Amino acid sequence: MITNFIKQLFTPNGKKKSTAPTGSREAKKRARQKAQAPVSHKANSYPAKKHGINPKYISEAALMVTQTLADAGFEAYVVGGAVRDLMQDLQPKDFDVATNATPEQIVRLFRRARIIGRRFRIVHVPHKRELIEVTTFRANTENLDTDAHGRVLRDNAFGSLQDDAIRRDLTINALYYDTKRQVVLDFHGGVQDLDAQVLRIIGDPVTRFREDPVRMLRILRFMAKLDFDVDDATMRAMDECKSLLGNIPQARLFDETLKFFTSGHATASLDALQDYDFTEYLMPVLADVLDSEKGATWVRAMLEQTDARVNQDKSISPGFLFAGLMWPQIEKRWAFFEQSEPQIVALDRAIIEVLNQSNSGDQVMITKRFVADMREIWSLQPRLERRLPRQALNLVAHPRFRAGYDFLLLRAQLGHLGAHGIDVATWWGNFYDASAALREQMVTDLRNSPKANLNPITGAPVPAAKRRRRRKTNAKSAAPSE
Numbered sequence: 001m002i003t004n005f006i007k008q009l010f011t012p013n014g015k016k017k018s019t020a021p022t023g024s025r026e027a028k029k030r031a032r033q034k035a036q037a038p039v040s041h042k043a044n045s046y047p048a049k050k051h052g053i054n055p056k057y058i059s060e061a062a063l064m065v066t067q068t069l070a071d072a073g074f075e076a077y078v079v080g081g082a083v084r085d086l087m088q089d090l091q092p093k094d095f096d097v098a099t100n101a102t103p104e105q106i107v108r109l110f111r112r113a114r115i116i117g118r119r120f121r122i123v124h125v126p127h128k129r130e131l132i133e134v135t136t137f138r139a140n141t142e143n144l145d146t147d148a149h150g151r152v153l154r155d156n157a158f159g160s161l162q163d164d165a166i167r168r169d170l171t172i173n174a175l176y177y178d179t180k181r182q183v184v185l186d187f188h189g190g191v192q193d194l195d196a197q198v199l200r201i202i203g204d205p206v207t208r209f210r211e212d213p214v215r216m217l218r219i220l221r222f223m224a225k226l227d228f229d230v231d232d233a234t235m236r237a238m239d240e241c242k243s244l245l246g247n248i249p250q251a252r253l254f255d256e257t258l259k260f261f262t263s264g265h266a267t268a269s270l271d272a273l274q275d276y277d278f279t280e281y282l283m284p285v286l287a288d289v290l291d292s293e294k295g296a297t298w299v300r301a302m303l304e305q306t307d308a309r310v311n312q313d314k315s316i317s318p319g320f321l322f323a324g325l326m327w328p329q330i331e332k333r334w335a336f337f338e339q340s341e342p343q344i345v346a347l348d349r350a351i352i353e354v355l356n357q358s359n360s361g362d363q364v365m366i367t368k369r370f371v372a373d374m375r376e377i378w379s380l381q382p383r384l385e386r387r388l389p390r391q392a393l394n395l396v397a398h399p400r401f402r403a404g405y406d407f408l409l410l411r412a413q414l415g416h417l418g419a420h421g422i423d424v425a426t427w428w429g430n431f432y433d434a435s436a437a438l439r440e441q442m443v444t445d446l447r448n449s450p451k452a453n454l455n456p457i458t459g460a461p462v463p464a465a466k467r468r469r470r471r472k473t474n475a476k477s478a479a480p481s482e
Contacts, residue, residue: 042162046184046191053086055182061130062095066179068109074101075161077176083184084172087194097134098164106134137164162187169208169215171200197228205237213244217256220278224268245281250365257283258318264310266303285358286325295328301414319373320403322366329354330378343382351378373400380404387424389447393439396432405432
C-alpha cells in the first residue's frame, strides 16, 4: 500500500492511466483520436495535389472498410493495384485494404466477413454487391516456411506497415492510400516508377521469384495491361527463374491463366508470353498449338473475340475460352482417328486423349465444371455441321447451343469449314432467332431439300439413323392364363 501511495504521489496528472473499460464511450473516443492523429512512417508522402487521386472514384465499400477499421483504432489503407490505377486516372475493378488489425479482429468488426486462405490468411468483407479483400500487414522475416526451391508455403507472420511494404512484389504496387487524409505513402519509389512506366521488383529479384514464381507471370500480365517496360535486373532474374513455375500447384496456374486471358488484354498477354518464352511453362498445350500458323491464327482470333466481349462488359465463359485454346489439338487428333473410326467416335477419342494430356503433371489442371462445358461445345460441332432435320429442334434446345454455335461461326469465318461453312452457320443463326412456327417450316424445307441427306460441309452422304429393334413378346408368356 505504501508503495502504491508513493507512485501515485509522484506520478504527474497527465500520465495517470485511465481506468475506463475497453468498450466504454471514453475508450472508443480515445481510439478515434488515436486513429485521427498523424502516423509517422519512413515513406515519401504525396498529398492530393501531387498524386491526383479523385476520392469520388473510390468505392463505397472500400471507404466503409477503412473508416470502420480507423474508428476501431487501427491503421487502414487502400493498397496495391487500386492505388496504381487511380493515379493513372483509371477506374479500378476491385479494391484491397491493408491494416494492422489481425484477421480475427477484422472479422469481429464486420458482419458476414470470413477468413479464407491457408498460405496467407485474408478476410473477405462483403458490402452490397462489392467484396473487399482485407489483409493484415505482413512481417519482413526470414523465418518463413519454404520448400526446397525457396517457395513460401506459409506466410502468416504479421508486422508493421514498413514490413508490409517490403513484402509487396512491385514498387508500383507498394503504394498506400490514406482515405482520411487523402495521402499516398510510397516506401520504394513506386510513384517515380509509375511516372517512368517501369516494372521493378522490390528487393533481390531472384529471391523474390523463388519465394513466389507466380510473380513472374504477374509482371508479364502488367506489361500487357499497362504497356510498361521491365527493368534489366528483374528481366534477367525472370529468365533465370522461369523453370520454377513447374513447382506451382496446377490449380493456381489455372487461375493465373484465366487472369491472363480474361483481363481485356488477352492478345497483348499472349505476345508477352511468346516474346519471353513463358508459354510452355504456363500452358504447354497452348505452346504446341501456336507452333502452327493455322493454330496461331485461330488462337489470336479467339482472344480478340474475348477481348471484345470484356471491353463491352459482356460475360465470358472460361469453358468456351479453353475449348478454343485447345481446339487445334482436338481437331488434329480428330482427323487422325477419323481415318479408322466414324466421325462422332473419332471426335470422342480425340477429346479423351487431349484432355488426358492436359491433366498430366506438367499441364494446367482445368476445373471439372469447365471441362464439362468444353466437351459439350466440341461435341456439338459435327452435329451442327451436318444440320440434320431430325436433330435441329433438339440441338437448338441444348443448354450449350449458343456457345457451340458461336464456336462454329468463328470456325466458318476463318475458313475452316470450306466454301459452305458460312451458309451453315448463318442457317443456324436464323434458326435460333426464329419463332416456333418458322422453325418447323425451316426444318420441313431442309427435309425436302435435294441435298437433305448430304453433309453441307463435306458433301458426303450422312448415315441414316439406326432403328432400334423391338423385342418380340413371348407368345406363351403373353397369353392370358385360364
